[in-house]
Amino acid sequence: MLIKKPADIRTSEITSQDNYLNRRAFIRAGSIAGASMLAGPAFSAMVPDKRRAKLAGVSSSDFSTDEAANSYEDITTYNNYYEFGTAKDDPYHNATDFESRPWSVTVDGHADKTGTFHFEDFIKPFDLEERIYRMRCVEAWSMVIPWVGISLADVVKHYQPTSQAKYVAFETLHDPVRMSGQRRRVLDWPYREGLTIAEATNPLAILAVGVYGETLPNQNGAPIRLVVPWKYGFKGIKGIVRISFVDKKPRTSWNMATPREYGFYANVNPEVDHPRWSQARERRIGAGLFTPKQATLMYNGYGEQVAHLYDGLDLHKNF
Amino acid sequence: MNTLEKVRFVGKPIVFLLCLVPAALVVTDAFGLTGQLSANPIEDIQDRFGIWAIRFIMITLAVTPLRRLTGWNWLVRFRRMFGLFTFFYALLHFLTWLILDQGLLVSAILEDLTERPFITIGFAALLLLIAMAVTSTNGMRRRMGRSWDRLHYSAYAVGVLGVWHYWWQVKKDTSDAWIYAIILALLLGYRLWWKRRH
Numbered sequence: 001m002l003i004k005k006p007a008d009i010r011t012s013e014i015t016s017q018d019n020y021l022n023r024r025a026f027i028r029a030g031s032i033a034g035a036s037m038l039a040g041p042a043f044s045a046m047v048p049d050k051r052r053a054k055l056a057g058v059s060s061s062d063f064s065t066d067e068a069a070n071s072y073e074d075i076t077t078y079n080n081y082y083e084f085g086t087a088k089d090d091p092y093h094n095a096t097d098f099e100s101r102p103w104s105v106t107v108d109g110h111a112d113k114t115g116t117f118h119f120e121d122f123i124k125p126f127d128l129e130e131r132i133y134r135m136r137c138v139e140a141w142s143m144v145i146p147w148v149g150i151s152l153a154d155v156v157k158h159y160q161p162t163s164q165a166k167y168v169a170f171e172t173l174h175d176p177v178r179m180s181g182q183r184r185r186v187l188d189w190p191y192r193e194g195l196t197i198a199e200a201t202n203p204l205a206i207l208a209v210g211v212y213g214e215t216l217p218n219q220n221g222a223p224i225r226l227v228v229p230w231k232y233g234f235k236g237i238k239g240i241v242r243i244s245f246v247d248k249k250p251r252t253s254w255n256m257a258t259p260r261e262y263g264f265y266a267n268v269n270p271e272v273d274h275p276r277w278s279q280a281r282e283r284r285i286g287a288g289l290f291t292p293k294q295a296t297l298m299y300n301g302y303g304e305q306v307a308h309l310y311d312g313l314d315l316h317k318n319f
Numbered sequence: 320m321n322t323l324e325k326v327r328f329v330g331k332p333i334v335f336l337l338c339l340v341p342a343a344l345v346v347t348d349a350f351g352l353t354g355q356l357s358a359n360p361i362e363d364i365q366d367r368f369g370i371w372a373i374r375f376i377m378i379t380l381a382v383t384p385l386r387r388l389t390g391w392n393w394l395v396r397f398r399r400m401f402g403l404f405t406f407f408y409a410l411l412h413f414l415t416w417l418i419l420d421q422g423l424l425v426s427a428i429l430e431d432l433t434e435r436p437f438i439t440i441g442f443a444a445l446l447l448l449i450a451m452a453v454t455s456t457n458g459m460r461r462r463m464g465r466s467w468d469r470l471h472y473s474a475y476a477v478g479v480l481g482v483w484h485y486w487w488q489v490k491k492d493t494s495d496a497w498i499y500a501i502i503l504a505l506l507l508g509y510r511l512w513w514k515r516r517h
Contacts (some may be wrong), residue, residue, distance in 0.1 A: 070358075078358035086492035088357060139490065141359055186492050257491060276435060276488065281427070283420075285358050292422035 052214035057128055058148050063204060063305075064132035070143040070286050072212055078285060079219045080137065081238055082186050083172065083179040091219035094180050100222040100239070109169075109245035112160035119223050123209055125158060126150035130213070131206055133229035135236075136268045136300045138254075140293075141283045147227055148210030153201040161197065161245040168200040169193070169250035170226060171242040179239075187253050193226065193237035194250035194264070196309075204229055204305050207240070230302040232266045263319040267310065268300035272319045326396045334397055338404045341371045342411065361419045368412035373481045373499055375405035380478055380506045387513065399455055402474065406448040409481075413445050437487035444480035447473040478503050 081091040084098075103119040128148055136142045156168065174190035176182040182189045199205065208227045209216055216222040221238025228235050234254050244250070254262035261275050270280045281293035299306050310318075320328070345367055347353040349360065357363040379401040386394045421428050431438045451471055454460070460467050482503050486496040 074358040082491075088359070141362075184494075276437060278427070278430065278435075283359065283361065289360060289419055292424070293420075 052210075052217060054214050055128055055148050055210045058130050058210075058213060059127065061129045061131050064130065064146075065134060065144060065301075067132075067134065067144045069132055069146045069212075074143060074286050075145055075211060076217050076219055080139075080233065081181075081219055081221065083181045083189075083191065083239065084219065085181045086186055090181070095218035098178055098218040098222070100216075100218060103223050103241075105224065105240060106242045107159050107244075108242070110162045110165040110247060111245045112162065114159065123150055123207075123224070126154050128209070129206070131208075131227070131229075133204075133227060134300050135227075135229065135233055136282060136296065138232040138234055138262070138266070138274065138279075140274075140277060140279060140281065140296075141285055142294075142296075142300075143285045146212055147206065147208040148213060149206035149208035149227060151203065152205040152207055152226070153203055155207060155243075156197070156200050159243075159245070164247045165245035166197055167246050167248070167250055168195050168197060169242075169244040169246050170237045170240050171244075172237055172239045173241045188256055190241075191237055191253045192250065192256075193235055193252050194246075195228065195235075198309050199228065199306075202306055202309065204302055230267060230299040230306045232268060234262070235266050265310075265313075265315075265318050267306075267315065267319075268296060269298060269315055269319065270296040271298075272316055322393050323396075326393050330393075331397070331400065335400060338375075338400070341367065342408070361415065365412060365415040365420060368408050368415055369485070372405055372408035372412055373485055375401055375408055376474065376478045376481055377499065377502050377506065379405055379474060380503070384506060384509045384513075403452060403455060405477070406452040409445050409448050413442075437484050440480045440487075441484035444477045444484065447477050447480075451477075475507060478507070 077092045078088045079091040080088070081095070084091040084094040101119070104116050105119060105122045106116045108114045128150060130146055130148050132144060132146045134142060135145050161168075170193045172189075172191035173179065174182065176189075195205070206227050208221070208225050209223060211217065211220055216225065221236070221240075224240050225238040226236050226240065235252075249264060252262075252264055254266075255264055268279075273279050279296055282296045283293050284291070287294075297303075344353055345356075345364055348356050349364075379398060382394050382398040382401065386392055417423065417428065421431070432442055433439070451473065454463060454467060454470060463470070482496065482499045485499065486493060489496055
């Protein structure tokens with residue numbers, strides 16, 4: 001099948017990774033200087049200063065948006081990652097000491113190749129790409145995030161799923177000792193997510209291992225997480241330890257918790273409201289106090305690449 | 320100074336300034352002086368004003384039980400101030416929603432008010448608070464007589480609607496909402512118990 005690429009992006013407009021890094025260094029320097037003038041160490045403690053290792057050999061992608069990316073600070077201090085607490089700043093505070101290495105990923109189910117692999121070996125066969133994607137949370141806010149990741153389609157092909165494999169199921173690490181948020185049963189741990197095989201092999205889907213050209217911070221799902229930009233953020237399962245090729249629709253965490261509010265597909269859709277709030281508009285994080293919300297786009301603006309996956313599907317029922 | 324004078328000239332000014340601290344901190348945090356707002360500052364501001372409105376209705380409803388338990392009758396002199404601060408924070412919470420969150424977009428505001436039940440009940444609580452605030456003067460109390468008491472019993476309804484409004488908008492983790500629900504149940508339960516005994 002011919003997958004169309006977005007026509008509206010000029011490669012020349014995509015800000016280079018170096019520029020991002022420089023800009024961030026500049027902002028960081030400025031805010032630290034400002035903070036020490038104004039309020040001393042209490043303020044600078046809020047600036048994420050745990051620098052991550054730079055990833056080498058990252059190529060750019062035509063799928064990247066040319067919208068301005070959110071700051072490193074926005075991306076790493078405002079997270080939903082209930083494994084480290086339910087407040088937005090909990091993951092930033094509680095995941096600081098989490099050790100994401102050594103890490104292994106198990107691939108099982110209906111596939112010719114299965115097994116348990118060291119994280120480093122797991123990602124080695126694949127090319128690292130920067131994908132600057134919009135991220136739309138089900139809570140009606142959004143960001144633009146420069147991920148670094150590997151194509152999920154390449155990963156799926158690599159493990160050679162059999163014809164019985166209809167879905168790909170994912171699981172997060174379950175370790176209440178290391179993940180303090182799992183000591184309370186806010187969700188039925190471990191966190192679970194899933195995609196159809198067609199969704200998992202769509203070229204937009206990636207397994208992210210980095211952000212802003214560096215390895216993934218713990219609060220963003222280190223060392224490896226799913227990114228499916230046409231779906232609500234909660235589909236982007238973090239800290240993945242298991243990938244299973246299955247024949248039945250897998251159970252997924254938010255759908256298990258509140259089935260009438262969160263569906264299996266969870267495609268971004270401005271016409272299907274959450275039962276308690278509107279999905280028609282979204283607040284772009286970092287846009288400023290007096291910037292109005294912006295219209296939410298069908299499939300988060302990725303319809304050209306993914307709409308065909310849902311031909312004939314009643315999106316009001318299959319939300 | 321007798322007790323009444325202490326309340327009037329020392330207690331009230333100090334308590335008044337303390338009640339303003341949560342609002343002042345939102346402003347100083349916005350300018351990075353005392354801390355920082357979150358990456359989603361509008362949500363942060365709205366949540367903080369909202370939670371302080373709930374805390375102040377709890378404080379207001381705690382005056383009578385505390386007075387009876389301790390015998391400190393002068394506590395009642397602070398009750399109107401606490402009630403008005405409940406209104407103050409609820410109004411700031413509402414205005415943040417109206418202006419910053421919804422950007423004064425009439426269609427979105429009407430849709431939220433009519434189609435999102437948790438917003439409807441929050442708005443109902445605000446209307447009750449407005450009614451109590453405008454009738455809170457000594458003159459109004461005298462003029463209204465018995466109906467003043469009836470109107471101001473809606474402070475209980477504001478407590479219930481406020482906690483319900485808070486509970487209903489939580490995505491999943493209701494533990495904080497539970498805490499306020501339990502406090503409210505104790506405050507209202509004490510009144511029932513008192514009424515049966517006397």
